[in-house]
Each structure stands twice: as C-alpha cells, then as structure tokens.
Amino acid sequence: xxxxxxxxxxxxxxxxxxxxxxxxxxxxxxxxxxxxxxxxxxxxxxxxxxxxxxxxxxxxxxxxxxxxxxxxxxxxxxxxxxxxxxxxxxxxxxxxxxxxxxxxxxxxxxxxxxxxxxxxxxxxxxxxxxxxxxxxxxxxxxxxxxxxxxxxxxxxxxxxxxxxxxxxxxxxxxxxxxxxxxxxxxxxxxxxxxxxxxxxxxxxxxxxxxxxxxxxxxxxxxxxxxxxxxxxxxxxxxxxxxxxxxxxxxxxxxxxxxxxxxxxxxxxxxxxxxxxxxxxxxxxxxxxxxxxxxxxxxxxxxxxxxxxxxxxxxxxxxxxxxxxxxx
Amino acid sequence: xxxxxxxxxxxxxxxxxxxxxxxxxxxxxxxxxxxxxxxxxxxxxxxxxxxxxxxxxxxxxxxxxxxxxxxxxxxxxxxxxxxxxxxxxxxxxxxxxxxxxxxxxxxxxxxxxxxxxxxxxxxxxxxxxxxxxxxxxxxxxxxxxxxxxxxxxxxxxxxxxxxxxxxxxxxxxxxxxxxxxxxxxxxxxxxxxxxxxxxxxxxxxxxxxxxxxxxxxxxxxxxxxxxxxxxxxxxxxxxxxxxxxxxxxxxxxxxxxxxxxxxxxxxxxxxxxxxxxxxxxxxxxxxxxxxxxxxxxxxxxxxxxxxxxxxxxxxxxxxxxxxxxxxx
Numbered sequence: 001x002x003x004x005x006x007x008x009x010x011x012x013x014x015x016x017x018x019x020x021x022x023x024x025x026x027x028x029x030x031x032x033x034x035x036x037x038x039x040x041x042x043x044x045x046x047x048x049x050x051x052x053x054x055x056x057x058x059x060x061x062x063x064x065x066x067x068x069x070x071x072x073x074x075x076x077x078x079x080x081x082x083x084x085x086x087x088x089x090x091x092x093x094x095x096x097x098x099x100x101x102x103x104x105x106x107x108x109x110x111x112x113x114x115x116x117x118x119x120x121x122x123x124x125x126x127x128x129x130x131x132x133x134x135x136x137x138x139x140x141x142x143x144x145x146x147x148x149x150x151x152x153x154x155x156x157x158x159x160x161x162x163x164x165x166x167x168x169x170x171x172x173x174x175x176x177x178x179x180x181x182x183x184x185x186x187x188x189x190x191x192x193x194x195x196x197x198x199x200x201x202x203x204x205x206x207x208x209x210x211x212x213x214x215x216x217x218x219x220x221x222x223x224x225x226x227x228x229x230x231x232x233x234x235x236x237x238x239x240x241x242x243x244x245x246x247x248x249x250x251x252x253x254x255x256x257x258x259x260x261x262x263x264x265x266x267x268x269x270x271x272x273x274x275x276x277x278x279x280x281x282x283x284x285x286x287x288x289x290x291x292x293x294x295x296x297x298x299x300x301x302x303x304x305x306x307x308x309x310x311x312x313x314x315x316x317x318x319x320x321x322x323x324x325x326x327x
Numbered sequence: 328x329x330x331x332x333x334x335x336x337x338x339x340x341x342x343x344x345x346x347x348x349x350x351x352x353x354x355x356x357x358x359x360x361x362x363x364x365x366x367x368x369x370x371x372x373x374x375x376x377x378x379x380x381x382x383x384x385x386x387x388x389x390x391x392x393x394x395x396x397x398x399x400x401x402x403x404x405x406x407x408x409x410x411x412x413x414x415x416x417x418x419x420x421x422x423x424x425x426x427x428x429x430x431x432x433x434x435x436x437x438x439x440x441x442x443x444x445x446x447x448x449x450x451x452x453x454x455x456x457x458x459x460x461x462x463x464x465x466x467x468x469x470x471x472x473x474x475x476x477x478x479x480x481x482x483x484x485x486x487x488x489x490x491x492x493x494x495x496x497x498x499x500x501x502x503x504x505x506x507x508x509x510x511x512x513x514x515x516x517x518x519x520x521x522x523x524x525x526x527x528x529x530x531x532x533x534x535x536x537x538x539x540x541x542x543x544x545x546x547x548x549x550x551x552x553x554x555x556x557x558x559x560x561x562x563x564x565x566x567x568x569x570x571x572x573x574x575x576x577x578x579x580x581x582x583x584x585x586x587x588x589x590x591x592x593x594x595x596x597x598x599x600x601x602x603x604x605x606x607x608x609x610x611x612x613x614x615x616x617x618x619x620x621x622x623x624x625x626x627x628x629x630x631x632x633x634x635x636x637x638x639x640x641x642x643x644x645x646x647x648x649x650x651x652x653x654x655x
Contacts, residue, residue: 025460051460057490062449062483069453069467072438073388075460077453093480096443097450105431105439106421107647141655142648165650193653240653 002185007177009151010040010116013158014078016187018048021076024162027054027067028080028116037082038118038177060090064115068098068167071113076162084119084171085128087136098167099142110165114158118172120211120261121309125174127297130305132262134209137169138238138271144168144192145238149213151181153236156190164192173211173261193240197249201231204255204319207246207272208234212259212291218312219319228323238268246272247280254285255322259315264292286325289318329547331381331540333608337618339381339539340604343373343597344619346397348626349406353396353413353427357574362413364426369397371537371569374596375500376401378542379468379562382550388436388454388467390447393428395440398470403435407629416636423639424647444505445471445478448497452484455493455559466494466553474505476519485527485561494553496546497561500536502568507581520563529559536564537594540603567594 004012018024026041032055035042045053056063060081067079081087087094094115102109121130137143144166148154154172161168198213199220208216213234220230233249235241250256256276258269269290276288294308331339350368357366369376372394380389380401391398399409404420412419412430420430431439438454441447451469458465475481476499488495499520505513516522524531532549534541542564549560567590571578578587604610648655 054491057483057487059483059487061480062452062487065446065449065480065484066453066456066487069388069390069438069450069455070457070460071453072450073454073457075457092443092446093449097441097446101431101439102650103648104421104425104429105433106419106424108421108431108433109438110650144649144653166653 001182003180004151004183005177006151006154006172006179006181007038007040009155009183010158010172011042011044013155013162014041014044015047017159017162018052023074023076024078025052025054025075026078026080027056027063029056029058029063029082031055031080036080038174040177041080060086061093064090064093064098067113067115068093068101068111071111072101072109076112078114078116078162081115081117083129084117084133085131087117087133094137094143095140099140103142111167112165113167114161114170115168116170116172118174120173120175121298121305122175124300124302124305125298126300130298132210132260132293134169134171134238135262135266135268138268142167144240145171146192146236147171147210147238148236149176149210149234151179152183153190153196155183156188157192157236160189160192163189171210175211179214190236192237193242194237195233195235195242195245197231197233197245199230199232201229201253203229203253203323204257205231205233205249205253206257206259206315206319208232208259209238209268210261212261212310215310215312216259216315219315222312222316223319228319230319243275243279247276250276250280251283254283256284256288257291257315257319257322258288259291259310261293261309263295264290265295267292286322289322291315291318329544331543335381336600336604336608339377339543340597340600340615341618341622342377342401343539343600344622345406346373346376346400347597348622349396349400349409352626352630353410354570354574356413363415365393366427366574367394367572368570368574369394371590371595372500372502372566373397374539374542375498375536375564375566376470378539379496379498379546381543382546383436383466383468385435387465388438388451390438390451390467390469391440392447392471392475393440393442393444394472395428395430399430399432399437399440402437404430404432404437406626407632410629410633411636414633414636415638416633417639418632418636422643422647445475445480447471448475448481449484451495452488452493455488455495456491458494464554466496466550468496468498470498470500472505473499473501473503473510473519474513476523477505477514485523485529485559488559489527489529492556492558494556495559496549496553497559499561499563500566501563502566504568504572504581506572507576509581518563520561524561529561531561531563533563533565536566537596537599539596539600
C-alpha cells in the first residue's frame with residue numbers, strides 16, 4: 001500500500017490507461033502545459049505528447065461533440081470540462097447527443113467516452129464555479145454517473161470508466177484533490193454499481209456522496225462518542241446504483257439519513273428516499289431525512305457559503321434526531 | 328476542375344433518382360397516414376448529397392440532419408432498411424427506435440441524422456480527429472443547412488477543426504430557408520463560404536448546389552486536401568428546398584409560389600444531369616427512362632420489405648440503451 005492524494009490517484013489512472021490502450025486520449029481546456037485547472041493532468045503532455053493530451057479552445061459544446069465523434073469511431077476519449085457548472089454550455093451535446101445516440105440508432109454505436117469534471121463548494125468560487133449538479137445527469141437515461149470520495153475509489157473507478165463502453169460523467173470534487181488515502185501498489189479496478197460501506201454501524205445509516213462522505217465520517221465519530229453507532233455508505237456510482245447494499249444497510253439500522261452537497265429539492269437524495277420507502281418501508285423506524293445545501297446559488301462570502309453547504313455538525317444533529325425519534 | 332466519367336455521371340444520376348423516388352413515396356405514405364412522426368423531404372437538393380458522397384469511400388464518415396434521407400442514400404444507405412425505419416419496423420436501421428431523424432448505419436460510416444439543428448457538426452470533427460489519431464486516410468463530412476450556421480456549435484467546431492487541421496468537409500446546404508425564415512432575415516451574410524471560411528482561416532467554396540457536376544468538382548479538391556492532411560474546407564452549396572419545411576408545411580406562407588415553380592423549372596438537378604447525359608454523353612431518353620423504371624421497381628420491393636417486416640414489441644423499448652449488462 002502507499003499513501004497518495006486524490007489528484008495523483010486520478011493521474012495514475014489516466015497514465016495507466018493511456019499506457020495500456022493507444023485509443024485512450026485526453027482533451028480539454030488547458031490540460032497540457034497548464035496541467036489542468038486543478039493540475040490532475042500536470043506533466044502528462046511531456047510523457048504522451050500533444051496528440052494525446054489535447055488543449056482545446058474554450059468551446060464546451062465542441063469539446064463534447066468532438067469527443068463523441070471520436071468515441072463512436074474507434075477512440076476512447078477522456079474529455080475534461082473544467083467545472084461542472086460549464087456542462088450547461090455544452091448541454092445539448094451531453095443530453096441530446098452523447099446520452100441518446102446509442103439508443104436512437106438501435107444499439108449500433110458504442111460510446112466509450114468519459115467526461116471528467118469537478119464540482120462542489122468550499123473555496124468561495126461563488127455561484128458559477130461551485131455547484132453540485134449530479135442529479136441532472138442521473139436523470140438522463142443513457143448516462144452513467146460516478147462520484148468518487150477517496151483516492152482509492154477515484155483511481156479504481158476512473159480506470160473502470162475508461163474501459164467501459166458507455167458514456168460516463170465522472171464527477172470529482174475540488175476540495176478532495178489534496179485529500180490523502182491509501183491505495184495498493186499493484187493495479188486494481190472497481191466495478192461500477194458497487195457501493196462501499198465506509199464505516200460499519202448499527203443504529204442509523206448515513207448515505208453520503210462525494211465530499212459529504214468525509215463529513216459523514218466526522219459526524220459518525222462524534223456520534224460514536226455519544227453511544228450512537230452510525231453506518232456510512234457511499235454509493236460511489238449514482239448510475240448504476242447499488243440498490244441492494246443500500247437496502248441491506250437500512251434493513252440493518254432501520255434509519256436513513258442522506259447527505260449530499262447539491263440542493264435538496266429534486267436532488268439525488270429524493271431518489272434514494274423513494275427507493276427505500278418503496279423497498280424497505282416496513283423496516284423504517286423513523287422518517288427518512290436529508291441534509292443538503294440550501295436552495296440558493298452558492299454565495300461568495302465564506303460565512304454565507306459555510307451556512308449554505310452542509311457540515312459534519314448538521315449531519316450529526318440530523319442523525320441524533322432520527323435515532324431519538326419515537327413512533 | 329475534375330470532370331467525372333460517364334459511368335460516374337450515371338452513378339450520380341442513379342443516386343439522385345433513388346433519393347427523389349424515395350422522398351416522393353415517403354411523402355405520399357405520410358400524407359395517407361401510414362408513417363408516424365415527422366418527415367422532412369430533401370426534394371430539389373439531391374445534387375448536393377450525391378455530388379459530395381460520390382467522392383467518399385464506405386469507411387469515410389458523414390453526419391446528417393433532420394432532412395437526412397438524401398445524405399444517407401448518397402452515402403450507401405439501403406432504401407429498404409430506411410423505409411423500414413420510417414415504418415417503425417424491427418428491420419429498420421434503428422430497429423424502430425430512431426425514425427426519420429435518427430437513421431444511422433455504422434457499416435457505411437453514417438453517424439446519424441440528427442434532430443437538433445447543427446448538432447452533428449462536432450461529431451464529424453470528432454470522426455475526423457479519430458481518423459487523424461489512428462493515422463488513416465479517412466475523411467468526415469458534415470451536412471447542415473443555412474439555419475445551422477447561426478448555431479454556436481457551428482462556429483466552435485469550424486474553429487476547432489481549423490486549429491487541429493482535421494480532415495473534415497463542412498457542407499452547408501443553403502436551401503435559403505431556416506425552417507420558414509428566409510436567409511436574408513436570419514443572417515446578414517449571403518455567401519456563407521466567402522464570409523465564414525476566412526473567419527476560421529480555412530478554404531471556402533461556393534457552388535451551385537443544384538448542379539451535381541459543379542458540386543462534384545468542388546468536393547474533389549476538398550476531399551483530396553483533407554486526405555493529404557491539409558485540413559478542413561467549408562463548402563457552401565446554393566440549393567433550394569422544393570417542398571415545405573416538413574410534410575404539413577405547404578411552404579407558401581413565407582415565399583411565393585412563383586418562386587418555387589421557377590426553381591423547379593430552372594434548377595431541377597435531375598433534369599439538368601439528364602440533359603448533359605443526353606446532349607454530351609450520347610445517352611437516349613429511353614435509356615434514362617429504363618433506369619428510372621428499374622429503380623422504381625427496386626423501391627417497390629423496398630416498400631414491400633418495410634410493410635411486411637415485424638413491428639417491435641413494446642418492451643423492446645428497454646433494449647439498446649447501454650453497452651454491456653447495465654439495465655435502464
């Protein structure tokens with residue numbers, strides 16, 4: 001095992017897959033000499049050359065459409081969109097073209113395309129550089145959505161995503177890039193659609209995604225000191241979704257709290273709540289609760305940003321209430 | 328300027344007829360309620376698709392539009408499987424999942440008609456990038472209309488293709504109307520190639536898009552340049568839509584009937600090539616009529632194939648979305 005940052009874990013995945021398969025190439029804004037806005041691709045152009053590490057114009061629709069054209073004709077592009085907020089600029093290509101082409105043409109064309117992007121708040125990047133928009137893409141049939149929370153998951157899932165023949169939104173978090181974790185020295189991959197229990201517990205299930213997994217683990221520590229045993233489960237891939245692991249956890253703990261950084265309204269948590277109510281209603285000893293961002297754009301002032309984005313204390317508070325809930 | 332051989336001219340005549348017959352039959356079927364969905368006819372614009380695709384190999388790529396039947400037939404799409412798709416049958420190119428606006432055929436490099444104006448343009452650039460990275464001599468052609476040249480992705484893609492010197496030919500079919508809005512009302516530019524090509528530092532050519540020999544000659548140069556690594560070209564084909572935007576639009580509220588009739592009289596691409604074949608290549612009207620009958624019989628068989636093909640099962644709707652074992 002070795003300790004590595006989330007950023008370097010992603011880079012290792014890119015390097016290994018590019019070495020493994022000549023069809024893999026990278027394209028995006030400032031990914032070559034600049035190294036990517038968050039430096040994930042730093043130095044790669046020196047190793048692989050600018051044919052395979054391609055700087056693009058600032059043209060999100062053309063980036064996605066061109067990557068799609070390459071994907072359906074024998075290549076395996078990894079296209080980077082600098083901020084998930086900018087997916088809105090290229091949305092026709094993602095939603096009407098990438099997601100649907102295979103289906104529309106009766107399955108003739110595979111789309112081995114990874115769209116790497118990053119979201120999330122916490123750096124005062126304000127309303128157009130800090131959103132959590134994963135629910136948009138989960139909602140569109142045809143797209144797969146991956147949101148790793150640890151270096152181990154980031155590397156293993158990115159390698160799998162690059163080898164998969166479906167279009168995948170691979171959503172990183174800007175505050176996770178410097179987080180460290182352990183990964184094996186030898187090669188590994190992680191299958192899509194397999195959740196990971198990040199901490200086992202008995203009294204309540206906290207389902208969290210992306211950076212909220214870290215906050216949920218802090219909350220679980222706090223709760224443990226009070227005698228509450230919280231299980232933290234990270235679906236890791238929102239589509240496909242490991243429903244069985246989520247249901248198994250809820251059936252064990254009988255309580256469910258969902259924590260994500262996107263706004264709650266029509267968010268991914270609502271989908272999880274609907275799933276659990278339908279499939280495990282009889283096991284629930286308390287209502288399902290969600291901890292999510294306030295339904296406003298992400299504000300600039302740190303004090304307001306901190307107010308809007310969920311923290312570990314809010315997760316712990318919500319968990320306490322559910323554990324104390326009496327029917 | 329290259330002139331095609333008599334055989335090549337006959338091939339193009341044949342392809343234009345195949346398109347015209349297909350479109351006329353589809354229009355009739357649609358009006359009698361036999362086809363679901365939308366139908367956008369290519370009648371009058373055949374010379375553009377055929378003059379361009381006459382230069383392409385099976386493994387070259389095209390992307391098409393909502394008005395795509397002509398491009399598909401010109402690139403090698405089979406009329407029976409296209410007609411089956413219009414009838415929403417399992418033997419259609421998309422097994423009934425796409426319909427008129429989404430027909431594709433991987434085997435002949437047809438990456439799909441497209442329901443969103445301009446959206447196929449970057450796909451062609453991507454196919455060109457793929458060919459370049461794989462080191463093949465393949466080229467990609469994107470067909471789109473004058474209306475699409477006002478979309479952002481047109482400008483984004485021309486810029487990107489020029490910067491990367493991609494083997495792509497951007498073919499604007501200027502049929503003079505963006506749906507029902509005349510070109511002079513939707514853009515200040517009249518000659519799209521003369522103005523837009525220099526903006527992205529690529530060669531631009533404008534030709535009479537209803538003269539298949541002129542289109543053929545112009546594309547020869549562009550395809551050769553692309554195959555030799557010389558980058559993209561913007562070709563502007565001045566054509567005219569003889570029918571309305573779609574079946575259901577008579578096409579007379581935004582243009583004069585006389586204008587349409589004048590275009591049909593003077594600029595029918597099929598009649599123009601027939602005149603050349605007779606006057607310059609020594610063919611007879613009887614020979615051309617015999618060919619027409621042969622192709623009409625072939626279309627009749629295609630119709631029979633389509634109508635007798637099975638309809639999909641309702642639950643087939645759940646197939647073909649994902650590669651591998653992932654379920655919707």
